[in-house]
């Protein structure tokens with residue numbers, strides 16, 4: 292059997308670190324050659340990382356890219372296919388391109404034809420669309436190139452097939468959202484089988500700001516069957532053999548698909564670890580309340596960074612229940628995390644004293660609750676300033692949707708771990724994490740007790756919000772499916788409840804606008820893909 296060995300370089304590339312990324316490309320190309328590969332394929336825009344955003348507009352980018360390409364062209368003994376931005380100054384155009392390098396020179400270049408400009412993507416801001424197919428030859432086979440969004444459309448791969456391609460390489464920067472790998476498998480199988488052409492799909496891995504790239508690179512045969520698949524959420528140099536006589540990939544052992552809850556958990560861990568490490572924080576600080584949100588964040592942080600880089604601070608006030616103190620300490624102990632207690636009576640009471648003459652006879656309301664949250668936020672930020680550690684905030688998607696969080700209080704911090712995770716998913720994730728070890732890291736009572744902000748006596752979240760299963764279902768319909776009030780009521784939800792929830796979501800856009808960034812796991816997160824005007828005259832619920 293005569294074989295072409297391909298290396299699919301499912302790697303992480305730090306945005307903007309062109310020198311570091313070039314070094315990685317050279318090292319991985321050499322490693323792949325030593326393992327017997329004749330060609331190595333890197334992800335979309337590997338040289339700059341994805342998405343490079345306005346770094347693409349810096350005039351100093353082009354010389355850096357040219358220097359990097361010269362180094363890549365000098366790689367010997369293996370064909371290298373790599374994604375990079377191409378600035379065509381003569382024609383005042385910029386392309387999202389893939390270059391083919393071999394025997395000391397660049398042998399070809401392909402420009403992405405379909406530029407995504409929906410959801411989290413903004414490529415039309417930066418790139419011009421390519422118009423031509425590109426096919427190059429290796430080992431007597433015609434190999435076509437595509438870049439990410441191209442494969443989500445029918446025409447680009449069909450044109451390659453019509454032009455005689457035997458095999459298609461797809462370079463990707465395809466971000467994670469729940470169920471995305473299943474979607475990719477279905478799409479790629481269909482594209483391969485409807486065109487009767489095998490394809491190799493190489494994805495990026497690692498997190499960038501709010502986006503998580505989950506890998507899951509694939510080799511798919513012309514009958515649509517998956518021949519090989521790389522792991523998820525980790526770097527891998529996947530070697531696949533392509534039988535040149537049969538024009539098929541040699542099948543490898545199939546990977547088990549990850550359950551949804553496991554993929555969400557891994558996405559959050561990767562997001563925290565890459566955000567903290569790439570921003571060069573020595574560690575993180577979490578306000579640990581004894582509640583489920585901060586408990587889950589603590590477990591995620593420990594899995595991402597190791598226990599010795601995580602600090603928990605319990606800040607009791609007079610409404611903090613004894614079991615909250617016990618549970619917070621138990622969590623820290625079980626996870627082996629440094630645990631501190633900083634009570635906030637003095638701070639809150641002093642605030643209250645100063646404000647008393649100004650408040651005159653104004654009745655007690657949420658103001659007094661917010662002082663507690665703000666005292667805690669101030670303590671956490673002081674620790675961050677003093678020791679250089681990042682404060683992780685814990686607000687989940689349900690709370691961020693309805694504004695159930697205090698500005699400059701529990702919203703203070705640099706990265707909001709659960710920002711795109713509904714409260715009902717928080718429970719599933721906590722149970723999932725507990726199932727991984729014999730002794731659950733989150734005490735059972737934290738999961739079973741009714742959630743409370745503990746900002747006044749006997750308070751529970753359900754005093755002011757519908758039960759979380761109802762709230763989350765309404766939020767999902769309104770936020771992720773753009774459903775109207777009438778449509779939600781048509782689904783059986785109580786009209787007054789839906790009205791109340793929609794009103795809260797609309798009224799709290801300003802909070803989300805100034806909230807910390809957090810990892811995106813859904814198809815509609817509060818970051819790039821949901822942009823509402825703060826001031827507007829829209830009628831709620833339509």
Ligand SMILES: Nc1ncnc2c1ncn2[C@@H]1O[C@H](COP(=O)(O)OP(=O)(O)OC[C@H]2O[C@@H]([n+]3cccc(C(=O)O)c3)[C@H](O)[C@@H]2O)[C@@H](O)[C@H]1O
Nearest residue numbers: 657660661664690694695696697698700701743744746801
């Ligand atoms: N459109 C707009 N554009 C810009 N700013 C706007 C604004 N509307 C209000 N504001 C500002 O926002 C302020 C109100 O926001 P804020 O100060 O946060 O206070 P607020 O939203 O009134 O109260 C916080 C709520 O979150 C709940 N909470 C707090 C802490 C933790 C938890 C939990 O369980 O996790 C829940 C608490 O029970 C209360 O219901 C206004 O006083 C005003 O200054």
Ligand SMILES: Nc1ncnc2c1ncn2[C@@H]1O[C@H](COP(=O)(O)OP(=O)(O)OP(=O)(O)O)[C@@H](O)[C@H]1O
Nearest residue numbers: 578579580582583584585604605606607685701744
């Ligand atoms: N007593 C406390 N000590 C330390 N941090 C606290 C305390 N109370 C609240 N916090 C911080 O503020 C965040 C908001 O918590 P709060 O208890 O008000 O609501 P929650 O959304 O139910 O969160 P949790 O489930 O973590 O309690 C907590 O996740 C935690 O980080």
Ligand SMILES: NC(=O)CC[C@H](N)C(=O)O
Nearest residue numbers: 407439440443464465466
């Ligand atoms: N970078 C891209 O072109 C990605 C777009 C593509 N639809 C994806 O999410 O996989």
